[in-house]
Amino acid sequence: MQTKPRQKVLAMNLIKELTWRGMLQDIMPGTEEQLNKEMTTAYVGFDPTADSLHIGSLVPILLLVHLQKAGHKPIALVGGATGMVGDPSGKSEERNMLSEEELNKNIIGVRGQLEKFLNFDVSLPNAAELTNNYDWFKGISFLDFIRDAGKHITVNYMMAKDSVKKRLEGDSGMSFTEFTYQLVQGYDFYWLYNNKNCKLQMGGSDQWGNIVTGTELIRRKTGGEAFAFTCPLIKKADGGKFGKTEKGNIWLDANKTTPYQFYQFWLNASDSDAATWIKIFTFLPEVEINSLIAAHDSNPADRILQKKLAEELTKFVHGDAELEKAKETTEKLFSNAKASVDSLSVEDLESIEGIVKTNYSVDKINAGVDILSFLAENSIFESKGAARKMLQNGGVSINREKITDLQMMVDKNKLLHNKFILIQVGKKNNFLITVD
């Protein structure tokens, strides 16, 4: 062992590392040998369907990070070409195609985020790279493509894919565009294999079929061998969709999902999810994770795992400073939730980060506003009717006091430190209104 070159030892560990973390679903025979043999270039594709990635993309990003740590060379591919066609996998609703401007904006956004997680220092032999498949697809005509790529793959082969079979059996049908998708993606792999010596593709397990089409295309066109492995799709133990909340996706962009909200998302993980996720989403070593899990089991109420998970991830995505702010805000809004509002100083209120803040006219407060109008006017609810329903359900607190009186007037007596009103809807939705 010790006599082997460094990268070989590390490479050995990559598959092992991913295995104990539960990040390995399918692996093509020979992949581990390839990784042991030499520094291997590998890629993962990302869809530029929005100008930010969300936490669903975090696992593929982490695969690239692990890969680079193990001494291999990661390529992050942004799907400019595939994004232009649009993935038609929705059903009755035709997906609106992205305009070129939008797409370019998205590509820039996604690239910017990927850059934060990988090391692009060109002096490294395994410096990360970013590519955009539009760069090669823009020069390929339809005829070129069907002769060049389509000739090598039979329809029978493509139909045998699970993703296709399911759609044929189901009642939603499948468009030609969608059917050819695996071939388009397969061509990406082929192109990277030829031009970047990229021999490995990784991705979520839903990508397995598409990835294999790529290795097949490479084999038939070049006789060469390419490899692949996938990671399991992240699920919640209760079967719910991972990464979605009532407010939508959890984004990696702080402007779309504040670090506080990001931190809260992980903090709210269920016990069993936290135990699974901490292996996948953090870089903590196995020994440490095991002891954290043991500590958590002995006293679940402390939520040791959730806290550690939230900390590590918020730090990874948003950095130390933002993590600290998120924790402070959490402290103010939850840890002292039973204490009266008076315990919050002006500074405390002013420095609360990441929750919804609005301004309200001082004149209206002086005159007094009924509670329903007040809530609606501050966009806390869409209408007075919605506000009323929530009040009747006992879901609204002002300055930590539950409001039950629908006729209540909001006036200057309600102001904290003469300028703030703290509103809670449910336990977790906080609004700070500044009156000036």
Added chain:
RNA sequence: GGGCAGUUACCAGAGUGGCCAAAUGGGGCGGACUGUAAAUCCGCUGUCUUUCGACUUCGGUGGUUCGAAUCCACCACUGCCCA
């Protein structure tokens, strides 16, 4: 091209002339309990509204009728079978 089935709210899915803003389940939201949990129980879940009520929905357009998600015509889309 021919035959059959279908299109209902976030999803699934009842509803075949008035009692339908539309059963039920899931999901979501809020409450109680708790650990900012799980399980359980309760409430809300078309829009607006001082619970009265008003308005807009059942693929689309037009029609029949005092009255249509429901009947008729045409159109669109989807699935299955035959060619």
